[in-house]
Each structure stands twice: as structure tokens, then as C-alpha cells.
Amino acid sequence: MNRQIRIFSTKDDEYLKDFKEVALELNLKILIYHYERFSFADNRLTYTGRKDFPKFSDQDSVLFRRPSYDKQKQHFWVRLLATLARDAGSKVINPDFMVNFPLHSGKLFQAAYFSAYDIPHVPTYRLDRKLKNLDFPMIIKKRYSAYGHGTCLVESNAEFNEARSRIAGKGDYIVQKFYPLKRDVRVMVLNNQVIGSVQRQPHIHADRRVGVKVGRPIELIEAEQDIVKQVIRVFDLDLAGLDLFTNHQGKTWLGEMNFFPNFTSFMRETEINLFKLILENLNRH
Secondary structure, X not given: OOOEEEEEEOOOOOHHHHHHHHHHHOOOOEEEEEHHHEEEEOOEEEEOOOOOOOOOOOOEEEEEOOOXXXXXXXXXXXXXXHHHHHHOOOEEOOHHHHHOOOHHHOHHHHHHHHHHOOOOEOOEEEOOOOOOOOOXXXXXXXXXXXXXXXXXXXXXXXXXXXXXXXXXXXHHEEEEEOOOEEEEEEEEEEOOEEEEEEXXXXXXXXXXXXXXXXXXXXXOOHHHHHHHHHHHHHOOOOEEEEEEEEEOOOOEEEEEEEOOOXXXXXXXXXXXXXXXXXXXXXXXX
16 A cells, blocks of 8 residues: 655745656655645635645655745745644654754754764854854855855955955854865765765856766765764664765865755766655655
8 A cells, every 4th residue: 555645845846747757657646735835824724726734644654845945934834744744643754854944954053963973074163253263265155055055165364354244144154164175975865874975076156156066976985984874873864965075185074964955966977766766765654
């Protein structure tokens, strides 16, 4: 007996079409919901376009896709729906993270969490604090962001002070060390198992924003394997992308955990169908 699979995301999520197509191939029925259609008004929960608000059960499997980091309404629905699904006994992908979203997605929170468990991580500082003896180059970035949005590379005190002076809401930003890297690796984890890893190449745009270009599949070195094992011991990772950095002296750090990882480049380079693996996982009892 197939489980009832529910996927929640934004209307413009390009992956929803892929999930539908793969579900048809696997003969699975999925229900897709958009955060923008949920409402709580007049003391009543509603979903536009359907008669009833989702009623979760222990036969449901639930996946939450990326909400907009800057849209608090979508954060509200992720947390509420994840809590309702978990309390009903549904199989929720990354339940602790989703119930506490956006807390666990914050780069400052993650750095503090990694520090508490002695996981090697990139040195991270709050932009709204007085900072001394910064080791350049460094990146100023939003605590909640993706795809390099809101990042700025600074290579001197003068550049740092100029960039900092232009930023309003400094409490929403952090500063991190930017390393000349020998290896930048994205590791994809499903059910606490590594299913693949790819090399990445940092790219500095003309506006000083830092992005990455995903390249070929790559085998993890021992230091990277050790960090992945350490992370898996601490966190229960149903689905996550881990970013690992190794400098030219051979020191390795965990950059961050991404609970809404990008699939496209990883799938292109590895030929691993993440949509199929995720749906099969959701359908398991």
C-alpha cells in the first residue's frame, strides 16, 4: 500500500514539475500545496482551491521544499504544517528542522551549533558586533540566504568598513573567513547516508558577490569523511547538502548544512535521480 505523499513549496518552484513526472513513472500519487494559498483568517485555517485544509495522518509522508527566506508568511506555514504533520504521526522529512524553521537555516545558528559539538567549521562573526583583527579576505553575507544572494567579498579593512556602512539591519548579516581552497565539495545526504559528492568552483562576480559552479563527481578524502560522520552522529539528516572546504594546507571545515539543496547541477554531474530517490524514500513505511 502506497503512502499519501504531500509536497509543500512555493508556486514558482521549478522542481514541482519534475516531482510530478517522476511520481507518474513510479505510479505514485502526490498532492502538491503552495504556501501562498494557505490562510488563517476569522479563526479558520483554509487552503484556496481545495475544500479542506490538509488533515495529516500516520499514513502521510511529507516533504517541505524551499520557502522564500525573506517572506515571513511562508516561514509561518512551514513551521505550522510541519508541527501538525509530526504530531499526527506523519513521516516528515527533516522534522526537527522544519518545525524550528527558519532557526536551523540561519548561518549564525549553524556556526554556534557546530561549535557546541566541536565540528570544524568556518569562523563566523556577527556583523552587528565590534570586530577586530579580521583575517582577510572575508565574506559579508546574510544569515538567511541562498545562491550567493546578499554576499560581498572584502579584502581589506577599508573595503570592510565601506561595505559595512552601506548595510542596514546589520543584525541580519554575518562575516566569515574566505579561504583560498584546494577543495570545495557539496555532499548530498539521504537517510543519513552519503549518496554522492561533487566538486565546486567558487566564482566572484563583478559586484563582488560570491557564487559557485558545480563540477564533476569527486571522492571524499579522509578528513571530509570524518566531518560527514561527525555531522551524521549529531544530526538526523533525512535530506541535506553539506558544504565542505579544504585549504591548501589540508585543513577541512564544514561550511554549512543546506536543508533545501539544489538538485539540478548535482543530478547533471552524477546522473543520480534525486527526485526518484526522494519519492521512493517518502513511499517507504
